[in-house]
Amino acid sequence: MAFTREQIAERAAKEIPSGCVVNLGIGLPTLVASYLRDDQEVWLHSENGLLGTGPFPYEGEEDPQIINAGKQTVTILPGGSCFDSAMSFSMIRGGHIDMAFLGAMQVSMSGDLANWSIPGGKTMGIGGAMDLSSGCRQVIALTTHQSKKGEPKLVSECTFPLTAKGVVSRVITDLAVLDIAGSGFRLVELGPGVTRQELEAATGAPILDAAT
Amino acid sequence: MIVGRHANKVKDSVAEALQGVGDGATIAVGGFGLCGNPEALIRGVVACGAKDLHIVSNNAGNMGKGLAQWLQAGIVGRVTCSYIGNNEDLQRMMKSGEVTVNLVPQGTLVERLRAAGAGIAGFYTPTGVGTVVAEGKEVKEFHGKEFLLEEALPVDFALLRARKADSFGNLRFWRTAQNYMPIMATAAETAIAEVEELLPLGGIDPDDVHLPGIFVHRIAVVAEHEDPFEYKTSRKRD
Numbered sequence: 529m530a531f532t533r534e535q536i537a538e539r540a541a542k543e544i545p546s547g548c549v550v551n552l553g554i555g556l557p558t559l560v561a562s563y564l565r566d567d568q569e570v571w572l573h574s575e576n577g578l579l580g581t582g583p584f585p586y587e588g589e590e591d592p593q594i595i596n597a598g599k600q601t602v603t604i605l606p607g608g609s610c611f612d613s614a615m616s617f618s619m620i621r622g623g624h625i626d627m628a629f630l631g632a633m634q635v636s637m638s639g640d641l642a643n644w645s646i647p648g649g650k651t652m653g654i655g656g657a658m659d660l661s662s663g664c665r666q667v668i669a670l671t672t673h674q675s676k677k678g679e680p681k682l683v684s685e686c687t688f689p690l691t692a693k694g695v696v697s698r699v700i701t702d703l704a705v706l707d708i709a710g711s712g713f714r715l716v717e718l719g720p721g722v723t724r725q726e727l728e729a730a731t732g733a734p735i736l737d738a739a740t
Numbered sequence: 741m742i743v744g745r746h747a748n749k750v751k752d753s754v755a756e757a758l759q760g761v762g763d764g765a766t767i768a769v770g771g772f773g774l775c776g777n778p779e780a781l782i783r784g785v786v787a788c789g790a791k792d793l794h795i796v797s798n799n800a801g802n803m804g805k806g807l808a809q810w811l812q813a814g815i816v817g818r819v820t821c822s823y824i825g826n827n828e829d830l831q832r833m834m835k836s837g838e839v840t841v842n843l844v845p846q847g848t849l850v851e852r853l854r855a856a857g858a859g860i861a862g863f864y865t866p867t868g869v870g871t872v873v874a875e876g877k878e879v880k881e882f883h884g885k886e887f888l889l890e891e892a893l894p895v896d897f898a899l900l901r902a903r904k905a906d907s908f909g910n911l912r913f914w915r916t917a918q919n920y921m922p923i924m925a926t927a928a929e930t931a932i933a934e935v936e937e938l939l940p941l942g943g944i945d946p947d948d949v950h951l952p953g954i955f956v957h958r959i960a961v962v963a964e965h966e967d968p969f970e971y972k973t974s975r976k977r978d
Contacts, residue, residue, distance in 0.1 A: 617847030
């Protein structure tokens, strides 16, 4: 059982209070856009220089010069704006973006994030990840609980090159929703059909009881 | 002796606009991936024969297109960029050591260019603290938080693409093709713009100018572009 990719995205969308400006990272986080409700007034920021990112265009209406940070063709909602990269990163570093949902290769129990390079693997590059994770007011990591090799991604200390230190506040995975608690990950919600024992076995750090 | 650089900016050809681009030049190229690339100027640099170039750009092309053409032509010695992704040419040449790659966080890359253009030698940023990006750099605490010292990144040339220009070089960009363009122009000794449409002076309302012409030195009019899609995503009509 557990959460599917779509359910992770749907669960993540529920985290966003109305009136927020949000940046969605490449990959799984991008799916969050599909689950925003109409009554949730959320403005999506794309770090290549767009605020008010809309859904994918209708077939035949794609413009190669209207893209998101994943270089996918998108639309611009009424009220949207385009700007240069320096302005875009002023929004990010200056603390004007309320929330960022980012992918992760490793997250530590103290909130360190590693999501840009695996030692010995292919280096994709840093892109906006370091600025987003250190500049946005709240960072939530969305990821599968374990790597394709079955190794835990939620760990006591990251071994991969860091993206930023102590920035993640919550992690949403296929197995659970967990908060960063310093001495472990505090359980907020188990995925459908997932047991506490399964969660503990798949996690490389202590699981703490939900706050009462 | 001051030499006026703001007359006769509109050139007859791409080759003329690229005059002086030589071996070892540091060239900032606007675009985000393949979005908004100055395609004719990129081709023109290959044709002009300059080599051992230092690219400053968010990416260095993809799918064999854009700046990947410089990589394939073997005219690049160094790349300063923020993202490589699936650019196979760069992945291969980085691995073989043919090209030196300096990865810079995206916001730091654009701010280093902005600083160069604004006469600022360096700045303290929170981005990269506690990561490999901080290695060898000064870390200073302000109000209880750590920041890294990053230095300005001036360039010899900036290659830009704009939707509209007037003959002074005032530019307007289109949608997310704006990206690094105006900032790179400010950081360059010589900024060269490839524009889709040239208007007479006054053709752009003063309030609608995205980049003032003081930052643009040469203009080449290029009406047609390939504008390849990197990831063409769409939805079906209901």
